Amino acid sequence: MKTSKFNRSTCYKIVSVIVIVIFAIAFFFPLYWIITGSFKTRAAINSTTPQWWPHEWVLDNYDKLFSKQQAPLWQFHIPFTGIEFTGPIVPGAIRWLINTVFMSVMSMILTCITAAMAGYALAKKRFVGRKLVFTLIVCAMALPKQVILIPLLREMSALNLYNTMWAVILPIVGWPFGVFLMKQFSEGIPGEMMEAAKIDGASEWKTFCTIVLPMVKPGIGALAIFTFINSWNEYFMQLIMLSSTENLTISLGIAKLQAENATDFGLIMAGASLAAIPIIVIFLIFQKYFTKGITMGAVKG
Amino acid sequence: MEKKNPMSKALVRRETLAGYSFMLPSLVFFVGFVIYPMIMCIYTGFFDSTMNREDIFIGISNYKELFQDSIFLGALKNTVIIVVVSVPVTCIFSLWVSSVIYNLTGPICSAFRVIFYLPVVTGSVAVTVVWRWMFNNYYGIFNYIGNKTGVLDRNINWLGDEKYALACIIIILLTTSVGQPIVLYVSALNNVDQSLVEAAEVDGATKFQCFWKIKWPQIMPTTLYILVITTINSFQCFALIQLLTSGGPNHSTDTIMYYIYYNAFKLYRYGYGNAMGVILAIIIAVLSALQFKMAKSE
Numbered sequence: 001m002k003t004s005k006f007n008r009s010t011c012y013k014i015v016s017v018i019v020i021v022i023f024a025i026a027f028f029f030p031l032y033w034i035i036t037g038s039f040k041t042r043a044a045i046n047s048t049t050p051q052w053w054p055h056e057w058v059l060d061n062y063d064k065l066f067s068k069q070q071a072p073l074w075q076f077h078i079p080f081t082g083i084e085f086t087g088p089i090v091p092g093a094i095r096w097l098i099n100t101v102f103m104s105v106m107s108m109i110l111t112c113i114t115a116a117m118a119g120y121a122l123a124k125k126r127f128v129g130r131k132l133v134f135t136l137i138v139c140a141m142a143l144p145k146q147v148i149l150i151p152l153l154r155e156m157s158a159l160n161l162y163n164t165m166w167a168v169i170l171p172i173v174g175w176p177f178g179v180f181l182m183k184q185f186s187e188g189i190p191g192e193m194m195e196a197a198k199i200d201g202a203s204e205w206k207t208f209c210t211i212v213l214p215m216v217k218p219g220i221g222a223l224a225i226f227t228f229i230n231s232w233n234e235y236f237m238q239l240i241m242l243s244s245t246e247n248l249t250i251s252l253g254i255a256k257l258q259a260e261n262a263t264d265f266g267l268i269m270a271g272a273s274l275a276a277i278p279i280i281v282i283f284l285i286f287q288k289y290f291t292k293g294i295t296m297g298a299v300k301g
Numbered sequence: 302m303e304k305k306n307p308m309s310k311a312l313v314r315r316e317t318l319a320g321y322s323f324m325l326p327s328l329v330f331f332v333g334f335v336i337y338p339m340i341m342c343i344y345t346g347f348f349d350s351t352m353n354r355e356d357i358f359i360g361i362s363n364y365k366e367l368f369q370d371s372i373f374l375g376a377l378k379n380t381v382i383i384v385v386v387s388v389p390v391t392c393i394f395s396l397w398v399s400s401v402i403y404n405l406t407g408p409i410c411s412a413f414r415v416i417f418y419l420p421v422v423t424g425s426v427a428v429t430v431v432w433r434w435m436f437n438n439y440y441g442i443f444n445y446i447g448n449k450t451g452v453l454d455r456n457i458n459w460l461g462d463e464k465y466a467l468a469c470i471i472i473i474l475l476t477t478s479v480g481q482p483i484v485l486y487v488s489a490l491n492n493v494d495q496s497l498v499e500a501a502e503v504d505g506a507t508k509f510q511c512f513w514k515i516k517w518p519q520i521m522p523t524t525l526y527i528l529v530i531t532t533i534n535s536f537q538c539f540a541l542i543q544l545l546t547s548g549g550p551n552h553s554t555d556t557i558m559y560y561i562y563y564n565a566f567k568l569y570r571y572g573y574g575n576a577m578g579v580i581l582a583i584i585i586a587v588l589s590a591l592q593f594k595m596a597k598s599e
Contacts, residue, residue, distance in 0.1 A: 009508050020402065027416055027417055048439060114327035117327065121324045125317075133324065148342055149565075150345070150575055152334065171334040235424070251427075254427065258433075268434070272430050275424055280419070294485065
């Protein structure tokens with residue numbers, strides 16, 4: 001009796017693992033198809049019999065991608081002076097990639113700084129109105145952030161930020177998930193350490209920098225990678241806020257390629273590889289932090 | 302706690318000042334780019350508002366129009382279908398996968414987690430364009446496989462056919478939504494109190510009983526969180542629709558989110574779009590509250 005039960009559960013386990021492996025292959029397949037597709041010849045792509053593995057690896061699609069839509073490598077102007085620095089002309093796809101990196105890095109840095117400070121205050125400071133602020137944050141998180149895009153667009157136009165990266169960055173920084181996450185991490189700081197610093201005469205700011213920051217470092221790591229990946233892939237907001245070719249992000253760039261060359265799948269896959277590979281590599285490197293961020297955000301969610 | 306340890310007024314003032322100094326940078330962004338637009342969203346819902354002209358106050362006309370707008374009602378129906386199908390499937394699938402992989406050896410478990418998370422990281426646009434290729438009428442692999450295995454006797458225009466388009470969208474949505482729940486469930490299952498499980502096993506409980514009587518209640522908070530985020534995500538499904546079908550064919554894949562986009566950014570009817578946004582937010586808020594209630598009562 002006992003052995004048969006044991007066998008049945010082992011059996012279930014083995015069958016489940018096999019089915020899950022099949023699912024995993026299916027989940028991996030689109031990525032495989034993007035990457036191999038970007039190296040296939042036009043004939044291979046336009047054949048009704050798919051080549052599961054490219055017979056011939058070519059760079060034609062990348063050539064085409066990089067020969068389309070030129071833009072300066074960077075454009076930087078000093079406010080109120082009219083002085084502008086413009087970089088050398090490069091393929092649009094490179095510029096899109098640079099825009100995306102700039103946007104994601106800026107969102108990440110600003111989010112980490114503001115969220116670390118606010119999370120600490122919410123967790124450790126007993127100030128008037130703390131409950132109200134926290135309730136607002138939780139309620140805002142439960143609402144769909146896309147519904148505020150229409151007013152945001154008008155606000156950004158009024159601020160003269162429409163069609164700049166800042167129109168995408170600022171709302172990402174405002175999204176309160178980071179504050180919520182950092183509050184969870186800051187709650188673990190023992191109060192005695194801060195008391196000790198206070199007795200030693202350290203200022204609030206010094207206490208924050210020398211005691212709090214080192215203790216919430218894992219949290220900041222998690223938030224940084226989380227914000228980076230999310231802003232890289234935040235398509236809807238980019239779509240609404242950015243319009244001119246030189247200001248597109250890589251996601252918008254691919255969408256544009258698809259709109260202009262609907263069935264040139266090789267070209268589109270080359271663009272998709274360019275968008276997906278950097279972010280996947282970053283994800284794989286920082287995967288541990290990322291997992292931690294997701295799970296910490298859920299505790300007491 | 303505050304009662305046990307009464308603070309002097311000066312201390313309260315100091316704490317408040319310090320608290321708000323630390324909150325300030327974040328509050329500026331939060332109030333400026335989240336709270337203010339939310340208020341404006343509700344406010345402009347009562348106006349006839351478009352580009353380059355003053356808004357005209359029209360009371361609740363936008364809302365009245367909404368409930369007579371058959372395209373909106375169709376979009377609402379499609380959104381409900383997407384949510385009703387994708388939320389339970391996502392939760393059950395991710396719970397099943399997690400329950401099998403969570404006690405495999407470390408690297409294998411994390412390899413599975415990474416693979417199921419890949420479609421999320423890859424980004425909605427890259428994922429969407431490759432699925433569009435796979436569903437293609439002539440060059441797509443689904444038609445090829447279907448014909449080869451004899452399931453199909455002709456090529457099907459998956460995304461261009463009212464019968465299949467919404468189902469295709471839901472399938473793609475599912476692949477991009479199970480990643481996070483799996484990560485959450487694996488970590489929750491690893492945190493289940495092992496001594497309880499062992500005690501139950503000694504008492505002769507079956508694996509099945511162990512799961513439902515001991516593990517399930519303990520991972521309930523995680524389930525609740527997953528329900529809430531999956532519901533929100535399914536309601537917000539946008540990139541897929543915009544890039545694959547633009548709501549077509551014949552509005553069969555319109556969702557509220559896409560219809561908001563269409564009205565606000567194609568027809569420039571900001572007020573009408575905002576009114577829809579308010580309705581969507583109310584629906585999500587009510588659903589989240591219900592899910593919390595249900596979880597509490599269990």
